[in-house]
Amino acid sequence: xNKTFVVYESKYGATKQTAKNIAMILGPAEYCTTKEWKxxxxxxxxxxxxxxxxxxxxNQEIYGFVEKNKNWLKNSKVYLFCVCLMDQGGEKYLKPxxxxxxxxxxxxxxxGGRIELNKLDTKDFWALKKFSQTYGFEFxxxxxxxxxEVINYGIAIKEERDFQVEMPYEELKMYVEQFLLEHSSxxxxxxxxxxxxxxxxxxxxxxxNMYVLSEGGIKFTNLLFNEQVSLAVYEVFTxxxxxxxxxxxxxxxxxxxxxxxxxxxxxxxEINIDKLPAPLHLIKIRIEKIEFxxxxxxxxxxGIKQYFEF
Ligand SMILES: Cc1cc2nc3c(=O)[nH]c(=O)nc-3n(C[C@H](O)[C@H](O)[C@H](O)COP(=O)(O)O)c2cc1C
Numbered sequence: 534x535n536k537t538f539v540v541y542e543s544k545y546g547a548t549k550q551t552a553k554n555i556a557m558i559l560g561p562a563e564y565c566t567t568k569e570w571k572x573x574x575x576x577x578x579x580x581x582x583x584x585x586x587x588x589x590x591x592n593q594e595i596y597g598f599v600e601k602n603k604n605w606l607k608n609s610k611v612y613l614f615c616v617c618l619m620d621q622g623g624e625k626y627l628k629p630x631x632x633x634x635x636x637x638x639x640x641x642x643x644x645g646g647r648i649e650l651n652k653l654d655t656k657d658f659w660a661l662k663k664f665s666q667t668y669g670f671e672f673x674x675x676x677x678x679x680x681x682e683v684i685n686y687g688i689a690i691k692e693e694r695d696f697q698v699e700m701p702y703e704e705l706k707m708y709v710e711q712f713l714l715e716h717s718s719x720x721x722x723x724x725x726x727x728x729x730x731x732x733x734x735x736x737x738x739x740x741x742n743m744y745v746l747s748e749g750g751i752k753f754t755n756l757l758f759n760e761q762v763s764l765a766v767y768e769v770f771t772x773x774x775x776x777x778x779x780x781x782x783x784x785x786x787x788x789x790x791x792x793x794x795x796x797x798x799x800x801x802x803e804i805n806i807d808k809l810p811a812p813l814h815l816i817k818i819r820i821e822k823i824e825f826x827x828x829x830x831x832x833x834x835x836g837i838k839q840y841f842e843f
Pocket of ligand 1: 542543544545546547548549585586587588589590616617618619620623645646647648653656657658660661664
């Protein structure tokens with residue numbers, strides 16, 4: 534089964550939030566509790582198991598799930614995480630699960646959680662009071678949930694999970710350039726502070742650069758501050774059997790209108806500078822990295838997603 538699953542148990546929501554965030558980054562991925570788990574999910578290639586920590590222990594449902602499913606889990610890639618207060622070194626809490634699963638555990642991670650005293654039930658309220666005295670921390674609301682850490686773990690799992698057979702550099706370069714030359718429209722994304730902008734534009738590809746001519750507009754309010762851009766060039770989606778698209782990372786320069794490069798480009802596009810009603814601005818995007826998803830790679834025996842850097 535290709536789908537990835539995130540199984541979790543959470544009492545007050547921090548572990549659930551973590552499971553959901555990781556599933557969103559990993560997509561296609563399902564997140565569910567041990568009760569929601571279905572037999573048909575078994576034998577999936579990758580599974581992430583998340584537990585909250587109470588009284589220095591992993592959740593008992595999670596422990597039971599791992600014990601019950603250990604035989605097929607051992608043939609999968611398993612990623613473990615816990616949510617607790619001892620985020621530094623809290624991975625020790627995951628040891629009982631790792632002891633059952635052994636080598637199929639690819640990685641373990643502990644995240645900081647939350648305490649909202651007014652939400653705790655009476656039993657947890659007093660248990661936590663005792664716990665805080667034992668470990669010498671203040672008995673008060675705590676929030677050490679760090680979304681950046683969760684995102685980083687999601688990205689690390691994704692990279693590990695999606696590792697694919699690489700196409701040789703020169704061959705990939707040929708397909709990359711062919712795709713860029715066969716297309717001429719893209720979405721140019723620029724950003725600065727709270728301003729983000731996706732602009733549909735026409736481009737011309739030439740020697741690892743994408744050139745965009747523009748009359749002007751809001752995108753320049755970002756580009757003047759931040760040269761970092763992302764672009765998408767893609768086929769209209771009609772099904773998984775024709776997937777084709779590129780996510781491009783690059784840096785944008787605004788080419789001086791007086792420069793030779795500007796004049797040559799307009800000549801190439803057969804535009805007469807003297808006849809322009811208003812000046813056109815030339816954006817030159819130096820491509821740094823391309824993530825290229827193309828269904829044809831699979832038929833050639835390579836991973837469907839290839840990474841290319843000029
Ligand atoms: C009664 C109680 C006991 C706890 N025991 C521990 C503990 O042993 N170690 C720890 O690091 N965190 C402990 N915590 C903190 C929880 O792991 C943290 O609040 C986490 O965010 C809970 O996850 P949840 O919101 O998904 O239920 C405890 C919290 C409570 C209320």
